[in-house]
Amino acid sequence: MKRYHPRSRSFDLLSAYDWFIPGWIDFLWIGITLLTGVILALFATLSLTKAGFAPIYIQLISYPLMFIPTMLLASSFSRRNLFRGEPRPMDRNENWNAASVLTAVAGMLALAFLCDPVTLLLPPMPENLLNAMKMLGEGPLWASLLCTCVFAPFFEEWLCRGIVLRGLLGKTGALWAIPVSAVFFALIHANLWQGIPAFLTGLFLGYVYWKTGSLKTTMLMHAANNLASVLVMRIPGWEEAETFYELFPVKAWYWLAFAGAAVVFVLAVKFTGGKNIPRETETA
Numbered sequence: 001m002k003r004y005h006p007r008s009r010s011f012d013l014l015s016a017y018d019w020f021i022p023g024w025i026d027f028l029w030i031g032i033t034l035l036t037g038v039i040l041a042l043f044a045t046l047s048l049t050k051a052g053f054a055p056i057y058i059q060l061i062s063y064p065l066m067f068i069p070t071m072l073l074a075s076s077f078s079r080r081n082l083f084r085g086e087p088r089p090m091d092r093n094e095n096w097n098a099a100s101v102l103t104a105v106a107g108m109l110a111l112a113f114l115c116d117p118v119t120l121l122l123p124p125m126p127e128n129l130l131n132a133m134k135m136l137g138e139g140p141l142w143a144s145l146l147c148t149c150v151f152a153p154f155f156e157e158w159l160c161r162g163i164v165l166r167g168l169l170g171k172t173g174a175l176w177a178i179p180v181s182a183v184f185f186a187l188i189h190a191n192l193w194q195g196i197p198a199f200l201t202g203l204f205l206g207y208v209y210w211k212t213g214s215l216k217t218t219m220l221m222h223a224a225n226n227l228a229s230v231l232v233m234r235i236p237g238w239e240e241a242e243t244f245y246e247l248f249p250v251k252a253w254y255w256l257a258f259a260g261a262a263v264v265f266v267l268a269v270k271f272t273g274g275k276n277i278p279r280e281t282e283t284a
Helices: 024-050 055-065 068-080 098-114 116-121 127-138 141-169 174-187 192-212 215-233 251-271
Strands: none
Touching (some): 024 055, 055 127, 055 141, 068 141, 098 192, 098 251, 116 192, 192 251
């Protein structure tokens, strides 16, 4: 078997995990470490709240804590496997180009709009969740952007696509791996109002990752989606809206925009290119 020499690729933050391709038992450890991270984040939140920190600053500290134990686990396992055959790159650069990224981002923004009718079918958002969402629109813009457009895309894509989906694609076909990883993506949002849109967008994010193997692309897609949400919440008169439907004074305009978004999304799916990530049994 051909050995992969670690110096043949820059050992950056993402390639440091290339040698950790989770097996079924590893997924159990991922769940345990993620639960440990949630407990750490909860403890930090309670402590910082008692100390008088503003909610947005607490989020900047507690949110990354949720993922630290899992990242340490993955790093440890990756180092252990460093010289045990070839890795499966977490981020493949050969499919990274401006056209592919712009196509995927356009599809992501279109899909966010297409999820709106699903949101309309849900009951009103609970007050505590609504207040948490408003926090991102009322705090300092830099803090909101850092939390939603940097931390969330990096940590969630690293975990849901880079670790979970990549591991599943090594064991099963995309038809199973992508929906399962999307369910996992929905569950970490821990509420129905974010979870359902997260599942739908997770399917597209998973599809793009399967087609391109580019984690940087899915991170940018995720960041663009969150950036649009933050900016919409900061437009005067729009901050109280829970759906795009509420923002259109003429409902015919809404459905025209919906049709346009559907066309953009279909084209994005069609023209998202690259070499599919193969199953482990298909690799040489």
